[in-house]
Amino acid sequence: MNFSRKLNRFGAEIFASLNEKKLELEQQGRTIYNMSVGTPDFETPDYIRNALTEAAADPENWKYSLRDLPELLDAVCAYYEKRFHVHIRPDQIMSCYGTQEGVGHLAMALCDPGDTVLLPDPCYPVFQAGTFLAEAEPYYYPLTKEHDFLPDLDSIPEEVARRAKYMILSLPANPVGSVAKPGLYAKVIEWARKYQVLIVHDNAYSDIIFDGCQGESFLAQEGAMDVGVEFFSLSKSFNVTGARISFLIGRKDVIDAVRLLRSQIDFGMFLPIQKAAAAALKGPLDGVRKQCGLYQERRDAFCRGAREIGWDVPDAKGSMFVWAPLPKGYTSSMDFCMDLLQKAGVLCTPGSSFGPHGEGYVRFALVLPPDQIKKALSSIKESGLI
Numbered sequence: 001m002n003f004s005r006k007l008n009r010f011g012a013e014i015f016a017s018l019n020e021k022k023l024e025l026e027q028q029g030r031t032i033y034n035m036s037v038g039t040p041d042f043e044t045p046d047y048i049r050n051a052l053t054e055a056a057a058d059p060e061n062w063k064y065s066l067r068d069l070p071e072l073l074d075a076v077c078a079y080y081e082k083r084f085h086v087h088i089r090p091d092q093i094m095s096c097y098g099t100q101e102g103v104g105h106l107a108m109a110l111c112d113p114g115d116t117v118l119l120p121d122p123c124y125p126v127f128q129a130g131t132f133l134a135e136a137e138p139y140y141y142p143l144t145k146e147h148d149f150l151p152d153l154d155s156i157p158e159e160v161a162r163r164a165k166y167m168i169l170s171l172p173a174n175p176v177g178s179v180a181k182p183g184l185y186a187k188v189i190e191w192a193r194k195y196q197v198l199i200v201h202d203n204a205y206s207d208i209i210f211d212g213c214q215g216e217s218f219l220a221q222e223g224a225m226d227v228g229v230e231f232f233s234l235s236k237s238f239n240v241t242g243a244r245i246s247f248l249i250g251r252k253d254v255i256d257a258v259r260l261l262r263s264q265i266d267f268g269m270f271l272p273i274q275k276a277a278a279a280a281l282k283g284p285l286d287g288v289r290k291q292c293g294l295y296q297e298r299r300d301a302f303c304r305g306a307r308e309i310g311w312d313v314p315d316a317k318g319s320m321f322v323w324a325p326l327p328k329g330y331t332s333s334m335d336f337c338m339d340l341l342q343k344a345g346v347l348c349t350p351g352s353s354f355g356p357h358g359e360g361y362v363r364f365a366l367v368l369p370p371d372q373i374k375k376a377l378s379s380i381k382e383s384g385l386i
Contacts, residue, residue, distance in 0.1 A: 005374055009132040017039040018337070019116075022193035022347050033376035036347045038174070038240045038320055038365040042294070045287055050236060051279035055272035065268035068095050071272045076232075076247055076282040083285070084217035092225075092252050094259045095269045095277075098244035099202060099231040102124045102258075103168075106200065106229075106248065107134035108312040109261040118160070118167035118197070120151065122361075124174050127202075139164065142357045149178035153191045161191075163290070166198035169218065172205040172318030175354050175363040179209055185221040198254065201229040207237040207288050209318040210296045220248055229254050236287050236320060238280045245269075245277045270290035295320055301370035305377040311386045321350075327386050333362050336385075346376045346382035 024034050034131050055061050073090035080086045096102030107130035111117065117131045121140035131138045139160050151169065169188060171180045192199050199218070206215030229250030235241040248258055269277075269281040282378050299316050306313035306324065313324045330336040333350035340362075349365075351358030368376065379386060 006132060006135065007215050010129065018341075018347060018349065021338070021341060025341065025345070032341070032343050033346045033372060033379065034369060035364040035367060035373075035376065036349050037367070038236075039241050039367060040236060040320070041367050041369075042239045042291055044239045045280075047283050048240065048276050048280045052243075052276035055275035061271040061275070065271045065272075065274065067268055068093070069271070069274050069278070072281075073207050075278040076249070079281040080217065080219075080232075080249070084219050084220050086220045088219070088249055089252075092255055093247055093249050094262070095274070096244075096246040096248055096262075097266075097269065099204060099233050099246040101244070102231055102246055102248050103127060103130040103200075103202075104133050105262050105265070106254075106258050107131055107136060110134070110198070110254070111136040111258045115165045116160065116163045118156065118164050120168060120170060120173070120349060121356055122358035123168070123170065124173055124202070125294045125353065127168050127170075128355070136165065140158065140355060140357070141167075143173065143176055144176065144357065148181070149173060149176040150181065150184060151188070153187060161195040161197065164195065164197045165296070166200050167192070168200045168202065170202035170204075171218075172209055172215065174205065174319050175321050175349070175351070175358070176323045177316030177321055179213060179217065179317050185216075185218055185224065188218075189221060189223045189227055193223070197227075197323045198251075199224070201228060201230040203230050204233040204236055205319040208292055208295050208320050210292075210299060210316070213318070215318070222345075225250060227251075227277055233382060234277060234280055237291075240276070240280065241289075243276065245273060245280075246319050262287065295366055297364040297370055298368070298373060301373045302364060302366065302377070305374060306380075309377060309381040311380075322366065324348075324362050324364060325380075326360055326362065331360075333359055337362060339385060340380065340383075344376075344379045346380055 029174055073093050076093050077088055080088050103126050111134035113135035115136040117136045117138050119127050119138045119140050121142050141156050201218035209215040218224050232247045234245040303313050303315045316322045326336050333352045337350045349363045351361035
């Protein structure tokens with residue numbers, strides 16, 4: 001059978017490949033420190049789980065949902081007002097089964113074959129996958145150490161900017177851990193207006209930001225609603241990754257287009273999950289703030305500990321990831337990942353899987369407590385790889 005040519009643009013899923021090697025070593029009795037996939041190890045708060053189980057006990061909630069509950073949309077509006085000081089209307093919101101699904105649907109709703117999409121490089125792989133699903137063409141704008149891993153708009157050629165359909169912006173950034181500097185969003189909005197480019201902001205990590213900084217919403221900037229939309233995820237802030245709860249928020253015409261496309265594919269988010277999402281948004285935020293502090297403790301344990309063993313790893317500024325340069329003697333991030341797993345029992349992700357500019361780095365997810373991180377670093381030191 002001849003399958004769609006779109007599949008030719010997708011390689012093997014890197015996390016699945018690494019997990020197979022991890023399982024093989026565990027079967028040999030090896031201790032593995034898994035810092036590859038960004039799945040939080042913190043518990044989901046009781047009030048969210050209780051809302052889900054109570055809703056699931058009602059037989060009426062097992063029917064097609066067909067729409068986002070008014071209760072949920074009102075909770076998103078109230079949360080954005082409280083957390084980000086942003087006023088939005090219910091018709092500027094739609095739920096998604098996680099940002100990963102949402103990015104794919106958005107690309108298909110906005111793009112025709114051959115359209116240009118601006119993607120950060122390095123970036124989370126789904127940004128590229130969504131572009132390929134829409135048969136659009138990616139143009140990668142580099143995130144480099146010289147620019148603090150932030151977008152350099154002046155480096156994007158004018159002819160590329162003029163033909164671009166939309167640009168993905170992701171801050172705090174996965175995998176590089178950078179955060180927006182003052183004035184960056186205003187510059188992005190001015191640039192987007194000039195070239196008539198939609199800005200799509202991935203706001204997954206605004207609650208995991210370090211050293212006293214405050215996470216923001218792109219939509220809080222003056223003029224952002226005119227040029228942009230934002231994916232807002234509950235996954236990392238509230239530890240509900242498996243529930244796949246995300247929202248697309250912003251320009252109504254964009255929301256309407258994506259909603260129309262999605263209506264042809266599914267029947268909406270499971271009602272008990274909508275109830276759990278509303279509970280999360282209406283609940284207390286002290287646990288979210290405390291958790292941010294715990295992530296910073298892990299960041300400090302890893303980055304400072306790495307420097308103590310001779311590996312010059314800079315502090316991440318935000319997100320739940322550390323972006324570490326390859327130690328001397330390595331030029332391939334995949335080779336280093338495999339050696340690190342085999343010789344030290346530490347699993348991370350090669351930077352090359354996040355785009356061309358990811359080569360030369362590896363990504364560590366802060367999904368282990370500080371004591372386990374210290375044991376992982378001790379194992380790395382004993383391996384002789386650094």
